[in-house]
Amino acid sequence: xxxxxxxxxxxxxxxxxxxxxxxxxDVRLRLSGxxxxxxxRSGSMIRFEGCGEPAVGDVVLARLPNDALVAHRVVVLDGxxxxxxxxxxxxxxxxxxxxxxxxxxVRLEGAISLPLANVWxxxxxxxxxxxxxxxxxxxxxxxxREESAS
Numbered sequence: 001x002x003x004x005x006x007x008x009x010x011x012x013x014x015x016x017x018x019x020x021x022x023x024x025x026d027v028r029l030r031l032s033g034x035x036x037x038x039x040x041r042s043g044s045m046i047r048f049e050g051c052g053e054p055a056v057g058d059v060v061l062a063r064l065p066n067d068a069l070v071a072h073r074v075v076v077l078d079g080x081x082x083x084x085x086x087x088x089x090x091x092x093x094x095x096x097x098x099x100x101x102x103x104x105x106v107r108l109e110g111a112i113s114l115p116l117a118n119v120w121x122x123x124x125x126x127x128x129x130x131x132x133x134x135x136x137x138x139x140x141x142x143x144x145r146e147e148s149a150s
Contacts, residue, residue, distance in 0.1 A: 014069050021050040021103040031071055035086025039128055045110055046071060048103035057122025059105035060084060062096055073129050087129045
């Protein structure tokens with residue numbers, strides 16, 4: 001997760017967000033980046049709640065080993081390990097420990113407000129997570145970008 005200006009979020013800010021979620025408070029964050037498109041676009045506002053037990057298909061706020069925060073989808077739960085993956089990414093993050101999962105997305109807010117923590121949105125998200133990266137590869141194979149002359 002990056003700041004609104006496209007820079008990595010300062011560690012102190014990330015720790016404040018983690019602390020608020022641990023205290024049971026909801027946190028609204030404006031996301032930046034392309035990893036969750038097409039369902040969650042850069043600039044989208046998402047409300048996160050402190051995370052109990054994540055479910056496969058949930059969008060979670062996770063702390064990566066390099067201390068960066070990302071909002072990615074849970075694709076595998078295995079004991080104490082969690083694999084997350086951006087819907088537009090080809091490979092998953094992780095494995096992460098459950099302690100790295102800070103919160104769960106409960107609502108995409110904006111012109112249209114959508115609940116995210118329900119079986120329908122989890123299922124739709126998992127389908128997109130599996131298909132979208134493959135569709136992008138097929139599209140790029142069919143319509144390659146022309147090399148620009150330097």
